[in-house]
Amino acid sequence: MTKERLQSLDVFRGITILYMTLVNNPGSWSFIYPPLEHAEWNGCTPADLVFPFFIFIMGTAIPFAIPDKTLENSPVNKIVVRSLRIFCLGLFLNFFSNIELFGLDGISLLFIRLTLTLGVSYALLGNFNLKVKTFLVFTILTVLLFLSYGGIKDFQEVRVLGVLQRLGIVYFFVAVLYLKTTRKIQLLVAITLLLGYWVVMAMVPVPGIGSANFEKGTNMAAWLDGLLLKGHMWIYTKTWDPEGLLSTVPAIASGIIGLLIGQLMNITLPKLEIVKKIILIGVTSTVIGILWGIIFPINKSLWTSSYVLYTSGLAILCLTFLYYTVEIANYKKWTLFFIIWGVNPMIVFFYSGIVSKVLRMIKIQNPEIVTEQISIQDYFYKFWITPTFSNPLNASLAFALINTIFWSLILCFFYKNKLIFKV
Incomplete structure (x- = not known):
């Protein structure tokens, strides 16, 4: 259901x-x-709203996809498989240009790459039963990670993380939180993630570099990427990844905020009352994000806590406007x-x-x-x-x-x- x-x-x-x-x-x-x-570093342009908006929307959609958390057809294993399918799509997208076979080149090699693309996308986007999905996903993931971390030479420096990979990770944690916890606990988790990330980034010295900072390549998130993802980061940054490991933590909070709004939209209240509550939340989140940005700059690449609140607040306000226009005013x-x-x-x-x-x-x-x-x-x-x-x-x-x-x-x-x- x-x-x-x-x-x-x-x-x-x-x-x-x-x-x-x-x-x-x-x-x-x-x-x-x-x-x-996109903003060069600190700051936020309209282009910098796309990714956090998508994560927010993904979180908001979860209560509508699984309105009854007790349903037997909504187990955690389905969430795991879906998360891995999204992750695998991102991995394959990164690997596409590095696929080689039998020394082929030109149109022949392109045909091989496109054939593999169709096969992988059919497996990951196809309507199989859960057991078949699980088998296909784990097989593809195992092969891709093997190639990335020491298999065929051409894959040894391919980027492991990316936009789809972050979406997969965030979806897993947010969906499991929805199934297993209350809204109060979800809110506490989001607050803990945002405050914890700020403490780590602003107060913990960066090994081998010095004091904590928010600069390119020398911050704690960049250090962790360099330690665990060496040779597997975005080609344009090389020494750090804009969808890196540590900055994925506050991205989970972006998804949780969307989840909380989705649940609020599902409660039994007049639609105008829901709109009033959501507007207040959106304005508050935006203002706190701006104020927090004074000491923890709004920054997409670092996915700072201020960026989470600022972009989530704007997403809430945009959704509220659309909700009123489409669902209440019935202007469709x-x-x-x-x-x-x-x-x-x-x-x-x-x-x-x-x-x-x-x-x-x-x-x-x-x-x-x-x-x-x-x-x-x-x-x-x-x-x-x-x-x-x-x-x-x-x-x-x-x-x-x-x-x-x-x-x-x-x-x-x-x-x-x-x-x-x-x-």
Whole structure:
């Protein structure tokens, strides 16, 4: 049994994943409008809201997916398998570009990689019974981790963590907390995680470096990543990971806050009363986050406690607005497009990453330099998009919009044919 879907939550998820697609796929990372660009370090732009919003939404959805915690069809082993499936999707996404076989290259190798992608995604997104899911998930996870930590040479420096991996970890802890604890304990756990993380980051000296700090590469989170994930971190940071181990702890609190809001929306109260309570919580969380940010800067890469409260507060306020508009005012005519995006978020995130990698892998001759090759993605952007716009910012945005339209058409097809891919 599942509670009837909350349309406003699907709309919120759809807006979030659509905006994520825009943020992640500019024509050029050198030309990005400010709302689509992440903060350099401290601070929070609209682009920095996407990930915490998605975690918040994931937490909020749990009470609607499992409204009765005593149901026999909601055991912990299902939560474990689902968490690992999300984690495995992220691992495979990181490994995709490193897959080699029998010395193949070019189109032959790309065919092998895409075939494996379809097999893995079918296993992880397919509708199998729990025993088959468990077998497939643990087999895939074992193989991927073996390859990463000493198997085939090309996999020994592949990133282990990432966005989907963090989602999987957070989902596991938040869902188990929901099944096994009360709302009061969940709140206490969230507070403990946020305060504990602040104490560790602000007061515990960093081994081999010195006093506690919040700077790039020298903070406690970076030190722990370097100790346990050496050679397996994000390629652009190398010495620390923006989805690292220690910073995942406060991310769990982001999910718990969403969980608490989801449970509040499920209680037997008039909808307007629920709205009043949630608005108060959202404003309070946002203000505390801003104030805490004075001494513990709002920072996405560190996922600071102030960042958790600030972004969770904004997420609560956004959801409240949508809840009032859709569920109370019953103004739904505009929602279909975002619902289409909101019911299939995982397929978009996973395959948009794969498609982007593929477009960068396929090379053709550069018309300007005969001796060089250029990726299809760069060719399309440089010779088709850029000449159409005098402003490079508009050209970069146009590329992102074309990508979004492409996925909108695919998602419309899925929705029309009632194809919903769940992890």
